[in-house]
Amino acid sequence: MIKRVHFPASPLPYLLVAPQILITIVFFIWPASQALYQSFLIEDAFGLGSEFVWFENFELLFEDSHYIDSFWRTAFFSAAVAFLSMSFALVLAGFADRVVRGATFYRTLLIWPYAIAPVLAGALWVFMFNPTLGIFPYFLRFFGIDWNHYLNGSQAMALVIMAAAWKQVAYNFLFYLAAMQSIPKSVIEAAAIDGAGPIKRFSTIIFPLISPTTFFLLVINVVYAFFETFGIIHAVTQGGPANSTTILVYKVFNDGFVGLDLGGSAAQSVILMFIVIVMTVVQFRYVERKVEY
Amino acid sequence: MIENRPIVTFFTHAMLILGILIIALPIWITFVASTHDEIRMVQTPLPLWPGDQFFVNLERTLFGAGLSGTENAPVWLMLLNSLAMALMISIGKIGISLISAFAIVYFKFPFRMTFFWMIFITLMLPVEVRILPTFEVVANLGMLNSYWGLSIPLIASATATFMFRQVFLTIPDELLESARIDGAGPLRFFWDILLPLSRTNIAALFVIMFIFGWNQYLWPLLVTTDTSMTTIVMSIKQMLEAAEQSPQWNIIMMTALLAMIPPVFVVIGMQKLFVKGLTETEK
Numbered sequence: 001m002i003k004r005v006h007f008p009a010s011p012l013p014y015l016l017v018a019p020q021i022l023i024t025i026v027f028f029i030w031p032a033s034q035a036l037y038q039s040f041l042i043e044d045a046f047g048l049g050s051e052f053v054w055f056e057n058f059e060l061l062f063e064d065s066h067y068i069d070s071f072w073r074t075a076f077f078s079a080a081v082a083f084l085s086m087s088f089a090l091v092l093a094g095f096a097d098r099v100v101r102g103a104t105f106y107r108t109l110l111i112w113p114y115a116i117a118p119v120l121a122g123a124l125w126v127f128m129f130n131p132t133l134g135i136f137p138y139f140l141r142f143f144g145i146d147w148n149h150y151l152n153g154s155q156a157m158a159l160v161i162m163a164a165a166w167k168q169v170a171y172n173f174l175f176y177l178a179a180m181q182s183i184p185k186s187v188i189e190a191a192a193i194d195g196a197g198p199i200k201r202f203s204t205i206i207f208p209l210i211s212p213t214t215f216f217l218l219v220i221n222v223v224y225a226f227f228e229t230f231g232i233i234h235a236v237t238q239g240g241p242a243n244s245t246t247i248l249v250y251k252v253f254n255d256g257f258v259g260l261d262l263g264g265s266a267a268q269s270v271i272l273m274f275i276v277i278v279m280t281v282v283q284f285r286y287v288e289r290k291v292e293y
Numbered sequence: 294m295i296e297n298r299p300i301v302t303f304f305t306h307a308m309l310i311l312g313i314l315i316i317a318l319p320i321w322i323t324f325v326a327s328t329h330d331e332i333r334m335v336q337t338p339l340p341l342w343p344g345d346q347f348f349v350n351l352e353r354t355l356f357g358a359g360l361s362g363t364e365n366a367p368v369w370l371m372l373l374n375s376l377a378m379a380l381m382i383s384i385g386k387i388g389i390s391l392i393s394a395f396a397i398v399y400f401k402f403p404f405r406m407t408f409f410w411m412i413f414i415t416l417m418l419p420v421e422v423r424i425l426p427t428f429e430v431v432a433n434l435g436m437l438n439s440y441w442g443l444s445i446p447l448i449a450s451a452t453a454t455f456m457f458r459q460v461f462l463t464i465p466d467e468l469l470e471s472a473r474i475d476g477a478g479p480l481r482f483f484w485d486i487l488l489p490l491s492r493t494n495i496a497a498l499f500v501i502m503f504i505f506g507w508n509q510y511l512w513p514l515l516v517t518t519d520t521s522m523t524t525i526v527m528s529i530k531q532m533l534e535a536a537e538q539s540p541q542w543n544i545i546m547m548t549a550l551l552a553m554i555p556p557v558f559v560v561i562g563m564q565k566l567f568v569k570g571l572t573e574t575e576k
Contacts, residue, residue: 006399006400006401006469007399007400007479009400009401009402010400010479012396012400012479012480013396013397013400013402013405014396014402016392016393016395016396016400017392017393017396017397017408019388019389019392019393020389020390020392020393020412020449020454021393021408021411021412023389023445023446023448023449024411024412024414024415024449025411026430027427027430027431027445027446027449028414028415028418028423028449029411029414030426030430031423031426031427031429031430032414032418032423032426034426034429035423035425035426038426088312091308091312092308092309092312095305095308095309095312096309098301098302098305099305099306099309104564106309106313107564108561108564109313109316109317110312110313110316111560111564111567111568112557112560112561113316113320114504114560114571115504115508115553115556115557115559115560116508116553116556116557117507117508117510117526117552117553117556118508118510119510119526119527119529119530120526120529120549120552120553121319123529123530123533123545123549124319124320124322124323124549125319126533127322127323127326127542127545127546128319128322133334133335133339133540133542134339135322135338135339135341138338138339166316166319169316170316171571174568174571174572175572178568178572192296198296198301227419230510230511231510231511231526234510234511234514234530235529235530235533252424252425253424253511256424256425257424257425257515262425265425266425266426269423269424269425269426273417273418273423276417276418276419277417280416280417
């Protein structure tokens with residue numbers, strides 16, 4: 001935590017932490033407490049005054065079927081994104097781990113989508129799936145599928161899931177590959193001598209041994225799908241059609257900045273903060289219990 | 294490789310190449326779209342092979358009005374805004390995290406742990422969950438439509454502080470003892486010993502933070518209303534909206550390409566540092 005030897009007390013350490021603490025208070029703690037305070041207020045219809053209502057905003061939210069729907073939609077969305085990108089990355093990492101020569105070459109070609117902003121990933125996919133011009137709808141027509149994510153809610157959902165998962169594959173791949181390469185070769189060789197083939201070794205040795213990484217990535221991917229995919233939703237579907245892709249983060253933004261329902265939006269922010277805090281705690285407990293081989 | 298079975302090896306490479314092709318397909322289609330003229334880009338099926346209009350589109354996108362019929366800043370200005378924002382965020386984060394980690398590790402002073410936990414809180418509050426009140430603060434401070442408003446609220450970083458704390462804790466105490474015997478004060482020790490020792494960590498963190506800063510979307514969208522402050526990443530959304538009326542996909546995809554080249558270049562060019570930064574900040 002702290003060095004055994006340290007410098008004598010002086011005003012200097014306060015000056016050194018001052019910039020960080022100042023920014024934290026002004027842009028983090030103060031806004032967060034404002035959100036908490038506003039979540040207990042309801043503004044009147046003209047925006048002239050507001051009334052302290054305790055938990056009424058939260059009660060209203062949990063009675064609101066739109067909010068509950070959005071909650072389940074977010075859960076489905078993040079589960080789908082996490083599953084799709086993690087399984088794809090796991091398979092690729094499993095193959096890359098076997099490569100002796102050219103492993104760096106493959107890694108280079110697989111990690112760069114990490115650098116692409118979510119909104120750009122959204123733009124790329126919306127172009128490929130543009131109902132009138134896009135390449136995929138053109139080919140899908142031969143299979144009798146009429147693609148139009150502007151009208152069809154489940155197609156819109158599929159599109160944002162694909163775009164979000166595509167961007168995240170690079171990250172998962174990197175962590176899976178690092179985890180697999182840290183497994184001692186002797187374990188794998190012992191299994192090979194006992195006659196286990198590549199698939200058997202993967203499913204009975206490699207996959208169980210990297211389970212801490214799987215758990216870690218699961219948390220990271222869910223956080224990603226919850227918060228960082230805002231750009232994808234905003235660029236691709238704007239939450240539509242008919243709210244079919246309105247996830248929680250998008251709803252906070254939409255109700256606050258477009259609908260100007262300050263109390264309701266603040267209450268949603270508070271719930272999201274609570275979710276983030278739970279996930280952060282889960283992640284930190286994992287770090288403490290890291291498995292050693 | 295444990296066993297030598299050529300068929301398995303061949304299959305491994307084939308699957309990896311297939312994976313790369315699937316991952317690269319959206320980028321290929323984007324690149325192809327940026328090499329055709331706009332007449333070709335409204336005829337189905339769209340081309341899958343590059344045309345010869347790449348440099349024409351590049352020039353029109355960078356220095357022309359961009360999309361016709363919209364009032365956007367020129368793309369070169371957006372790239373400049375993005376660069377300024379990304380550099381301010383990454384350098385600012387590294388600077389304030391370095392000095393606060395130094396204070397927390399090397400000094401014993403009242404409220405040390407209080408400060409530590411205050412920094413920890415920032416880890417739990419991504420900008421997306423507190424947008425409305427943070428926006429109000431920035432508006433009240435008169436920082437809308439400025440580089441300060443774009444970067445300062447994103448500068449506080451718990452991950453960077455934790456990482457530097459970790460790095461400092463691995464530096465042997467004897468270094469500090471000998472530095473003090475030689476008469477070095479805290480600042481001298483920081484500048485002459487700690488900074489050089491954490492150089493690679495700083496570089497690794499810079500790569501991650503530069504990408505983080507460049508790719509910001511929601512925050513610039515709220516803070517900038519003036520078109521001259523638009524960043525390239527947020528301009529894509531406006532172009533997509535305009536595309537519903539007049540599709541100029543060659544220009545839009547060229548802009549998307551320009552927006553992703555700097556961070557992708559950073560990742561590929563500094564791959565070692567990038568991997569180091571990514572694995573160390575998350576654990």
